[in-house]
Amino acid sequence: xxxxxxxxxxxxxxxxxxxxxxxxxxxxxxxxxxxxxxxxxxxxxxxxxxxxxxxxxxxxxxxxxxxxxxxxxxxxxxxxxxxxxxxxxxxxxx
Amino acid sequence: xxxxxxxxxxxxxxxxxxxxxxxxxxxxxxxxxxxxxxxxxxxxxxxxxxxxxxxxxxxxxxxxxxxxxxxxxxxxxxxxxxxxxxxxxxxxxxxxxxxxxxxxxxxxxxxxxxxxxxxxxxxxxxxxxxxxxxxxxxxxxxxxxxxxxxxxxxxxxxxxxxxxxxxxxxxxxxxxxxxxxxxxxxxxxxxxxxxxxxxxxxxxxxxxxxxxxxxxxxxxxxxxxxxxxxxxxxxxxxxxxxxxxxxxxxxxxxxxxxxxxxxxxxxxxxxxxxxxxxxxxxxxxxxxxxxxxxxxxxxxxxxxxxxxxxxxxxxxxxxxx
Numbered sequence: 001x002x003x004x005x006x007x008x009x010x011x012x013x014x015x016x017x018x019x020x021x022x023x024x025x026x027x028x029x030x031x032x033x034x035x036x037x038x039x040x041x042x043x044x045x046x047x048x049x050x051x052x053x054x055x056x057x058x059x060x061x062x063x064x065x066x067x068x069x070x071x072x073x074x075x076x077x078x079x080x081x082x083x084x085x086x087x088x089x090x091x092x093x094x
Numbered sequence: 095x096x097x098x099x100x101x102x103x104x105x106x107x108x109x110x111x112x113x114x115x116x117x118x119x120x121x122x123x124x125x126x127x128x129x130x131x132x133x134x135x136x137x138x139x140x141x142x143x144x145x146x147x148x149x150x151x152x153x154x155x156x157x158x159x160x161x162x163x164x165x166x167x168x169x170x171x172x173x174x175x176x177x178x179x180x181x182x183x184x185x186x187x188x189x190x191x192x193x194x195x196x197x198x199x200x201x202x203x204x205x206x207x208x209x210x211x212x213x214x215x216x217x218x219x220x221x222x223x224x225x226x227x228x229x230x231x232x233x234x235x236x237x238x239x240x241x242x243x244x245x246x247x248x249x250x251x252x253x254x255x256x257x258x259x260x261x262x263x264x265x266x267x268x269x270x271x272x273x274x275x276x277x278x279x280x281x282x283x284x285x286x287x288x289x290x291x292x293x294x295x296x297x298x299x300x301x302x303x304x305x306x307x308x309x310x311x312x313x314x315x316x317x318x319x320x321x322x323x324x325x326x327x328x329x330x331x332x333x334x335x336x337x338x339x340x341x342x343x344x345x346x347x348x349x350x351x352x353x354x355x356x357x358x359x360x361x362x363x364x365x366x367x368x369x370x371x372x373x374x375x376x377x378x379x380x381x382x383x384x385x386x387x388x389x390x391x392x393x394x395x396x397x398x399x400x401x402x403x404x405x406x407x408x409x410x411x412x413x414x415x
Contacts, residue, residue, distance in 0.1 A: 020365055020368050020369065020372075022350070022372045022375075024345065024346035024347045024350070024375070025345055025346070025347060027347045029347070029350055029368075029372070031365060031368035033364065033365050036361060036364055038354065038361075038368060040347070040351070
C-alpha cells in the first residue's frame, strides 16, 4: 500500500501526555488542551496514537507493526484516519 | 431579616425600578433592574414574589439591566421597549406590550454570556428526595411542559433553562435558579388542563417564540433557591402526539455528546468542562423518553427516580451549599 504523499516521512504525537481521555464501549472521547477541541476516536485511532507516543515511525512501519494482516481496504481506511489525526493536530512530523 | 419582592407595595417597586433599580436575587445571581414599564414591574412582583429583594446601595450585582421606552416617535406610535444589558443592546427593541418576555430573555442572555463560573447545560432541572433530574433538550421537545408538570406534582424546580454546575465541584451539585417557566403555544393549554388551578401570567401573543405565558416557580422552589442538589440522572424528553410512552437507556458516549452539545459554554470551560462532563456521565444514568401524555409519563418518571435513588452507591441526601 502506498500512503498518500501527505503522510510519507516519520511521525510522532504532538502532545499526547497532555490529552484527556475517557473511553466508553470502545469509543474514546479525547480533549486536546492545545486546541480546546474534543474528539471522538475509535480504537484503531487510539492504537495509532499510543504507538506514535512510544516512538516516531513512518506510516508503513506503524501499520506493519500494529496491523500486519490488514488488507488494502483496511490500510486505505487507516491512511484516511491517520490523515485526519494530522489535520486535528494530534500527530506531527518527527 | 431579608425582604421579599412580593412583600413590597407595587408603587414602591415601580418607584425603585424607575430610580436606582430593583435588586433581584435568583439563586446565585444578583440582578439590578431599571424599568420604566409599570406592567412589567407588576408582573415581576407577582412571578418572583418569594425572591429576595436586594439593597441597590450595598449589593455588588452580577448583572445590570435596563428596560427603557425609547424617546421620540416610538414612545407614542407603535410604542417599543429597549433592553440595555451592561451597556450593550443585544436585541432589537420589542413592542412595549412584550416587555416582560424581553426581560426574561435579557436575563437569560446575561447568564449565558457571563456566568462562566458554571458549566451551563441547556436543560431543565428538578429535584425530589435530594436528587436532581436533569432534562437537557432542544426547543420543541416538550422540556418546559414536562418540567412545569413535575413542579406542579411537587418536584422542586431548580431551573427550566439552565443546569448550573461548578465544574471544580467534586460532587457536581446543581445550583437552583427558580425563575418562571415560559410556556409556549399549545403547552399553555396543556398545563391549564393538567392543573386547572394554576396561576400564570398573561399570554403574550406572537412573540418571536410564538405565544408565551409564564408559570411562577412554586413557593417551595423559590424559598429554597440557595439549596443545591447532587446530579442524579439525565432524561432527554421528546413530546410526540399519540406516541407510546417509552424509555430507552442511552450509552455513555451518546450521553456525553448530547450534554456537551446542549451546553452553553462547554468549549469555553476547556479541560475542566471535559472533566466535569465526563464525571457527570459516569455518575448519572441517562434515558430518552418519548411521551404524549403527562399523566402517564409522570408516575413512570417518579418510579424510575425512586429506583435510581435506591441504586446509588451512597444515598443522596439534600445538601445545602
